[in-house]
């Protein structure tokens with residue numbers, strides 16, 4: 001049977017569908033999401049939740065002229081399916097395929113790219129201001145989740161909307177979940193609005209009223225009354241709650257969300273975000289309303305798929321799974337534990353012995369592995385919401401009171417808090433430990449999520465101690481070591497499986513600033529190459545060492561451990577002894593570990609030839625796997641071996657090298 005989805009080549013086609021056809025299309029979209037993501041992985045729950053909302057948006061507005069700005073934009077898959085990308089949807093998050101987030105270069109319908117949370121309100125307001133300045137008439141619609149309201153930038157934007165523009169359309173997509181259950185006062189506040197004793201009665205009345213009107217009439221009727229005040233209009237249609245409907249704090253009912261109203265935005269809701277005719281009518285109204293407005297819609301994360309409804313956190317974003325059971329594709333038997341679990345379990349152990357330690361996450365308890373602490377020692381666990389800046393300054397405050405906070409924040413999200421690292425942590429030299437997960441690639445997610453810049457952005461800050469473990473056991477050692485360091489410490493480690501090394505019962509103390517020589521020269525008179533493999537690149541260095549040895553080179557392998565301070569003595573020694581030094585890092589070359597080595601050699605007058613292997617000065621795209629990207633960009637044993645050989649093949653450099661040796 002042919003599907004409506006197959007007929008929707010552009011948003012215009014959505015507008016032509018009847019309500020019944022739209023309902024059928026919604027089902028087809030859910031089926032497509034569940035099927036494709038079972039193979040590719042991705043943000044299933046959030047997208048299942050916005051199917052009707054996205055259909056209604058495309059019924060009422062016209063992209064690309066009108067602009068949809070999605071917060072994070074992990075929930076834009078449905079929008080992709082409706083905007084000419086359905087034929088490529090099976091490629092999402094794969095090499096050369098669709099990106100998992102909105103991407104300006106992918107489609108004119110993606111007016112704004114994202115991947116980090118909290119940016120949509122500001123970006124949308126910027127577009128509104130630009131539109132007003134240019135005197136054009138595009139509609140700008142900002143779709144933000146309830147968790148976006150845990151983020152500071154969202155409030156900076158809200159504070160600015162009413163005095164910047166008259167026309168701003170916000171959709172608060174409230175499903176009560178961040179990745180985990182949403183936290184903090186704002187989530188209780190929204191919950192209170194939803195669960196107000198009279199909410200159900202009012203919502204039924206209101207929804208009946210809106211739906212009774214033919215499409216478009218609600219817009220006319222209410223927009224006409226807007227100048228008399230929204231509340232007046234609502235009274236006229238018999239919906240304005242009496243004052244006895246308000247809670248003691250003034251909350252409850254339509255048009256009474258103090259948060260938005262006090263910020264000068266008309267608030268409408270909360271309404272059922274899966275009721276298509278209702279959504280269409282309300283969006284028509286919002287489109288014609290001449291004041292900034294927020295429509296509060298209630299959606300169910302995972303709607304239409306039992307497993308996702310049952311486990312919203314797991315199905316927020318996940319890898320491939322079995323469609324029938326919802327179970328993830330099992331890991332290969334004997335697969336090493338992943339870094340995130342080793343981090344979480346080690347922190348629990350450390351906390352049990354040291355009661356100054358606490359753990360902080362910015363809304364990522366599962367992703368970071370901090371959920372282990374939440375479970376074992378809930379009093380020592382803090383989820384601050386999607387609020388990296390706040391989380392870092394919160395940690396600084398704790399550190400001034402004698403605690404030793406451990407902030408578990410992905411490398412890419414810590415960028416958000418850079419000034420806090422500088423001004424609050426490093427300047428005051430506070431002993432906060434940062435465990436930076438996803439250092440290196442997050443291959444399926446792509447450039448918004450790769451953690452390729454932290455060595456560079458931290459290396460220039462005074463008081464920083466920064467390290468990278470070669471394996472999961474060394475991660476535990478580094479965490480233990482960090483608890484003894486009275487300065488800001490940063491540990492970067494990758495996503496996913498460790499190296500499969502045995503974990504010691506007790507972690508051990510490492511000497512700060514000291515590298516580990518894993519293999520020294522055998523001084524057999526052959527050409528000498530020292531391989532410095534940072535973090536997870538150490539295993540690559542070891543593999544290359546085997547090949548180069550077989551090719552007749554005398555190889556040393558060093559695990560640098562520290563990127564700040566780097567071990568000057570060890571680097572100088574090998575800089576003097578080797579013909580060629582190779583640095584390897586899962587980080588941008590610009591400003592990274594290899595750069596630190598070059599700076600040291602320059603300062604000390606060491607003229608060794610240095611080959612640096614790492615990521616080039618460009619944003620790295622998404623791909624099916626990390627290995628594919630490594631192959632493409634030369635972070636491989638083959639490329640390393642070839643580069644080393646090329647150094648010696650070049651006669652000029654051979655002369656230079658032999659002089660140096």
Ligand SMILES: Cc1ncc(C[n+]2csc(CCOP(=O)(O)OP(=O)(O)O)c2C)c(N)n1
Pocket residue numbers: 046071072074075115116117144145146147148173175177178179301316362363364386388413416
């Ligand atoms: C700065 C930043 N921190 C953390 C994240 C990880 N993250 C991605 S989506 C998400 C939750 C979003 O919740 P919400 O906005 O309510 O949307 P929902 O998925 O519930 O639809 C989080 C924490 C991020 N993308 N950006």
